[in-house]
Amino acid sequence: MGSIPNIQLGDYIVIQRQKYTKLQKFGSLDATATLGKEHLELKSLLDQPYGSTFKMCVKESKAGKRGAQRQHTLELCSENELRSIRDILNISSSGADNRDISDNGEAQALKSEDIEQMREACNESSKIIEKLVENSKTFHTRTEYSQDKYLLKKEKKYFEFVQIRQPSIRLMADIFHRQDAEKVMGIRVDTLSQIISYSSVSGFGSYLLYESGTNGLLPAAMLNSIGADTQATLVHMHPGNVPQKQALLALKLPLEQQQRCISVNLYSVLREFYQGDKAETRSDATTAQTEAETAAVTASEENDASTEEQSDIIEPNTKKLKLDESLNSNNKSAPLRWQLENKRAAALMNAKFDSLVMAAKEHPSNILQALLPLVKPSRPVVIFSTCKELLHETYMELKTTGKVTNLHVTSNWLRTYQILPNRTHPEVNMSGNSGYLLTGYTLK
Amino acid sequence: MGSIPNIQLGDYIVIQRQKYTKLQKFGSLDATATLGKEHLELKSLLDQPYGSTFKMCVKESKAGKRGAQRQHTLELCSENELRSIRDILNISSSGADNRDISDNGEAQALKSEDIEQMREACNESSKIIEKLVENSKTFHTRTEYSQDKYLLKKEKKYFEFVQIRQPSIRLMADIFHRQDAEKVMGIRVDTLSQIISYSSVSGFGSYLLYESGTNGLLPAAMLNSIGADTQATLVHMHPGNVPQKQALLALKLPLEQQQRCISVNLYSVLREFYQGDKAETRSDATTAQTEAETAAVTASEENDASTEEQSDIIEPNTKKLKLDESLNSNNKSAPLRWQLENKRAAALMNAKFDSLVMAAKEHPSNILQALLPLVKPSRPVVIFSTCKELLHETYMELKTTGKVTNLHVTSNWLRTYQILPNRTHPEVNMSGNSGYLLTGYTLK
Amino acid sequence: MSFLKPKTYIEQGDIVILYLSVNSMHAIEAVPTIVNKKGETISHIFQTPYGSLKVESIIGVEYGSRVELSKGWAHVLQPNPEMWTQTLPHRTQIIYTPDISMILHQLEVRPGAVVVESGTGSGSLSHYFLRALKPTGRLHTFDFHEARADQAREEFRRHGLGDFVTVYHRDVCNLGFSSELDGAADAVFLDLPAPDLAVPHAFKALKLSGGRFCSFSPCIEQSQRCIAQLTKLGFNEICSMEVLQQESVIKTRSLPVIDLEFLKAPKSAEIIANEDNKTKEPKELKKYLTSSNPQVLPGHTGFLTFATLPPNIPKS
C-alpha cells in the first residue's frame, strides 16, 4: 500500500468512464476493450501508473447496424483536460422554474445528424456540449436542476475520458452487482461487507467457505481480509468443475497469499475427508477418469460462468501446473494437483475451522449438516441465501438442534442519497434485494 | 365542517398532552380521565368548544405505591399560557460540543425529592423547568441538541396542559396503533389509507367489509369515506358477538349515516343469505335461543375487546332498540333487530357490492371464497393480513382461478423525519410492520 | 362519465381501461369514431400487442368482461383514480397511490370537504380528491401553466367530475389563491418548487375553525423552508414523512436439495460401474412458494410535510 503500481500485461484492469466501470483483462498488447459502441485499444496503457486518465481518440469509424462503431486509441491525459465540464462551460443563468418550457421535442435546434457530425469533427467533448447548450432554446430558462439533468445526459453521451484503476474488492463488488447480480448470487455490497464482519475473517485463523458461484468475489473478499504475509488460510469449496476465480485473479495478490486459498470440489474433498486413503486407493484401482471429474461435471450445471469465461480465468501459473500435471499423469503414480489440494484441505478439515461461510444456490440445510462438524466451538457461522424461505427452515433446524446459538436472520436496506445544494434527497431508485444472512455461533 | 362544535356529554373526546393522545368517553359530569399518575376531572369541559386547551390544576394528592396519585381539575387556558415553554425560558447559550461533560449522574444538583416538592408547590410547570435548568451544572455547556433532548425530557414530565380535540379517523388511527396495535390488527396509518384508496369507497356505491376486530376503526374509516348525506352503504361483517364499534361511535356521525352501516355476524348473515326464510322458519320452529347467538358466542373468542369495553361501546339508540327488542321478543312473532339487519344485508348481498375489503385474523382464503361471488365485476378486492404467508397462498389461489386480475401484494415503509435547523434526519426508530395488502379487480 | 360512480355497462364517451396484463393497461375513450391527423373521421381502432380492438364493439358491454382482440383478448375495466394514475397522459411528474392515500388520510378529506390544490399538474391527485369529496364537497385546483389548466378542466368535464371542481390558471406563489377562497378551505395541498412562498396563502385560505395542510417536495431543503414558514405562522402538529410501497414478487420456485451423506461410505463396485455410465450426484428439486422484492424498488418519491392550523388563529 502506498506506491502506485504500473499497469502490466496480464493484469485485470478497471476501466472507468464517467460513472461506468468495467473489469477487463489486459492480456496482450493487441487487447481492446468495448464500451458500448466504442472499441478502445489498450496498448498505450502499458507501464503507465494505475489511476491515470486517458483520452479516447477516434482512429476509425465503421458504419454498423445501429450507428457507427468507433475504434479509439488512448492517449495519456493532461491536467487541463481533467477539469470538469462544468468549470469549462461556466454555466450560470438559470430560470426559476420550468413554466415557460413546452416539451414539444423542438427545444434542441441541432438535428441529430448535426450532432453526429460534430461528434466526428470535434476532438473535445466539452466543445460539443457547449454547442448543444448554445443551440438549446430552453436551456437557460430551465431550472438549475433541469440543467444538471440535461448536462448529465449529454455528458454521458459525449464524454470521452477513461480512467484506469486497479481492481479492488470494492470496485469489483460494484461492477459485478451492476452488470449481472445473478453472477454473484445477488450478494450486494452491504451484505458482502457483513459476511466479512460476521465471519470474523482476519489475518489469524483457518476459514471455510462454500459457495456455488460468485465469480470468485466471495473467496477474493475473504482472502483479501486474510491479507498478505499472515498465517491465515481459506478452504474454498465449490460444486463446480473449475472454481470461479475471476475476482481472485484480478486482485493480483502475492503468490504466498494466493496459495493460502485452497479451492476444492465439495463432493471430492468430502470423500477424501471421510474416506482418505481408501478413496484414493479405489480411485487408483479403477478407471483413470477420476471421481472428482465426474463430480465436477455433474455439479457444473450449477455453474453460471460460460466455458469461454472459465478458460479465460485460469491463471498463468495454474496453466503451468496443469502442464506439470499432465506430464505427471503419464507417470501414473504421482498424485494430481486436485488430489494434493484435497489432501491439504482435508488436513485443515481435521484441524477444524475458525468460521464457516456458505453462499449456496442449493438448500443450505444438508450442506450445513456436512460442514458444521468441521467448525470449532465458539466460532461464527454465516449463511447467505437469496431465498429467505430456505433460511427460515434452516434457522428452525438449527434452533432445534441447539448446536448453534445467537441465531439471527437479517437483511438490509441500502439507501443512497443525492446531496447537492438545495437538491438533497434519497435516490429515486433503490436496489430491492440484499439477500438474507443467517448468523450464529457454534457451541461445544 | 367549518363551525367548531362544543364538547357534549356522551361524546368521545381526544385528550392531548404534549404529543400524547388518548381517546376517552365523556360519559357523565363525574367522569375522570387518567394520564399516567394524573386523574383529570372532566366536568369543566362541558359546552367548551373542541380544540380548547385546559390547565391541569392539582386538587389533591394521594400517596400511592409508586409515587403520588394526583387529582386535577381542568381550567380553560388563556392565550398567554399557550406560549411554548421555549419562548418562556428563552434559552440561548449553547456549548459547541459535549467535551467537558462527564456523565456521572451528578449533573443535576436538585435531588428528586426537591423536584417532587417543587412539583407540589409550583403551579406553573415552566417554573419547574426553569429551576431544573438553573440547577443543572451541565446544561449551558451542552450543545443545543442535548439541550433540546433535556428540555423534552423535562417537559414531558412536568408539562401540565391538555387540549381536547374532536375524534377523527386520523387521530384515532394514531391512538389505537400506538396504544395497542394488535387491537386494530396492526393496521398502520399508511396501510389504512391505502385500504381506503384501493377499495374505491366513496359517496356512491355499496360496499362490503369483513373484519375480525379493529375496534371499529375499519368500518369507521369506510363510513367516513362514504360520507354524510350520500347514497352509499356499507355491510360490515364480523365474526363476533357484538360488532366492535368504538371508533364508529367516537366519530359521532349523523344518524342517517350511521344507519347506512349494517353490522352483521358473518355466519348468521350467510345463513340468511343462502337459506332466507327457510333458515328463519327453522329458527322460529326450534328453540327461542337463536342461531345468531350461538354463532356469535363461539366466534367471540376471536374478539379481543373485553366484555366491559363492549358494554361501554353500545350506542344509546342501540340500547333503546334492545329494549324494544326484548319487549318485542315477548311478543314472539315480531323479528329481532339482528334479524332485520340480516335481511337488509341480504338484500344488498343479492344486489351485489361495488367492492370487498377483508381484514381477517383467520386464513382469508375460505372467507374470500364465500364473499367474492357477492362482488360485481370490474370492482376492487382488498385483503389485509399481518401474515404475508397467508396472502401468498391466497394470491396463488386467485391467480389460478382467474376470477380476479391485476393482483398485487404490497407492504410499506413509513419513514418519519425530524426536520430541524442543522438537525435533520430520519427518525431513529421506525415501525417495523405495515401489514400486507393483496389487491385486485374482479372479472366477469 | 365513468369516474362519477360505479357503473355496470360501458356507455359511449366513457373512459375504459383496456387491461392486457399487470404491465399493460390503456385508458381508451369509448367512441366509435375519431378524427385523424388529416381531419378525416375514421373508425376508432385501438392497437395492442395482441392485435387491434374496434372500440365501437365495447359500447354496451358489461365492465369486467373479456373482449376479443384480433390476436388475443383483454378485459375492459371501469377506471378509477388508481388505474388512472397508471394510464393517464403525463403532462408533469405525478404522485402515485401510496403518497396520495396518505395525503387524503392526513388531510381528512371526506364527502363535503373543501380542498385547495396547487399545482394541478396531470390531475392524478385531483381525481383522488374528487372521488373523496364528491358529491357534497369542492376542489379548487390551481396551475400556473395555462395549457395544463385548460386540459385538466376539459378532462374533469369529460370524466363526469366537472360539477365538483374549479380549475384556475394562476401563479399562486405570487398572487395567492383568489380572495373568494379566504377562510374557505378545510385542507390545502401544495406541490410546488417553492412551497414556502405559498404557505402564507394557504394560511389565509384555511377556515377560521382550522384545517390541515400538506406539501409534497422531492428535496429536503424545500421541506425545511416550508416548515420554517409553517412554524412562523402558528401551524402545529408539523410532521414529515416518506411512504415507500414495496411489491412482493410471489412465485413457486424449484430449488435444488443435495445429499452429501453418501460420501461417507465407500462406493460399492456396482455403484461405481453405474456411475461410469451416467449416474449423477444425488440431487432433487423441491418446490417452494417464495416471495422477494423486485430488483429495483422506489427509493424516494417525495417528502410529505403535514401540519394543522389550529382553530381561531387571527388571520391578519
Place this chain on the structure above:
Amino acid sequence: MSFLKPKTYIEQGDIVILYLSVNSMHAIEAVPTIVNKKGETISHIFQTPYGSLKVESIIGVEYGSRVELSKGWAHVLQPNPEMWTQTLPHRTQIIYTPDISMILHQLEVRPGAVVVESGTGSGSLSHYFLRALKPTGRLHTFDFHEARADQAREEFRRHGLGDFVTVYHRDVCNLGFSSELDGAADAVFLDLPAPDLAVPHAFKALKLSGGRFCSFSPCIEQSQRCIAQLTKLGFNEICSMEVLQQESVIKTRSLPVIDLEFLKAPKSAEIIANEDNKTKEPKELKKYLTSSNPQVLPGHTGFLTFATLPPNIPKS
C-alpha cells in the same frame, strides 16, 4: 488478550462473553478476584438472572462450553468485535455492525492498512479496524476527551491489541492529526459533530498515492457541509448512503382456518340437537412457518459519506 486471534481455552485475564440469551450477553473479565469499593480483594462473582457465576471456575474451560450458574446455565464465548459492540461499556453513542461493515468495505481496510480514526469514542469501531488491519497495519485513533482516550488505550492493551494502535488525546478539528501522520494514511474515518472542519486534515493525512475517506453523521446538514469541503479539495467518488439492517422474526404460528360452506345447507335436526349442547362453528388451526419484522426497526443510525482522494493531488 482474547481479541488477538481465535483461541480454544479461556485464560486468566481474557474477556469472555457470558451468553445467556439473544438479549442477554455480558462481557466479563476472567480473573478469580476483584477489588471491591472498599478496597478489599474479594472473589469475583458475576450475578445473572439465572444465578451467580464464580468466575474463577471458567478459567481453563474451552470457549463455546456450557457453564453452570447457581440457578441455570449459560455459554462462554470468545469475544469478537460484533459481540463487543453489544456488550461494551458505552462511553458515547456507538456505531453498530451494519454501518461498520460498510465502513470497512468502503475504506478497503485489510491487513497492512494504516487507518486514522476520530473520535475514538467507546472503541466499538476501533476494535473492527484493528481486527481488519492487524497484524501488519496500524490504527491511529484520536479523541478530544482525555479520559476516554486513556480508557481506550488501556482497553486495547488488555485486549491484546496494543501493538497495533496509537491512541491520541487531541482536538483534531482545531489541531489536525499530528504532522508525523502527513501522507501516512490509507484511509481516514471521521465521526465528529463538524466533520467539515477536519476534512482538510484528512486530506493532509492521506497518502500521496491517494486513499479513502468516510464521515459518519447523524444529521444531513453535517453531510452537506462535509461534501462541500470534500468537493473543494478535489476528492471524488463522493457518495452518501444509509445502511439499515432488519431482523426477521421467525416463528411457527397456528392460524385459524374457518369453513363457511356448511352454511349453504339447512341443518339437519340431528345437527341442531347436537349444537344445543356445545358444537362450534367448524374451525381448525393450521401451522405456518412465518417471518415478520420486529415491531420497531432501526429507522436511522447515520449518513455514511464516502470519498476517494485521487493519486498525486498536490498537498499544499
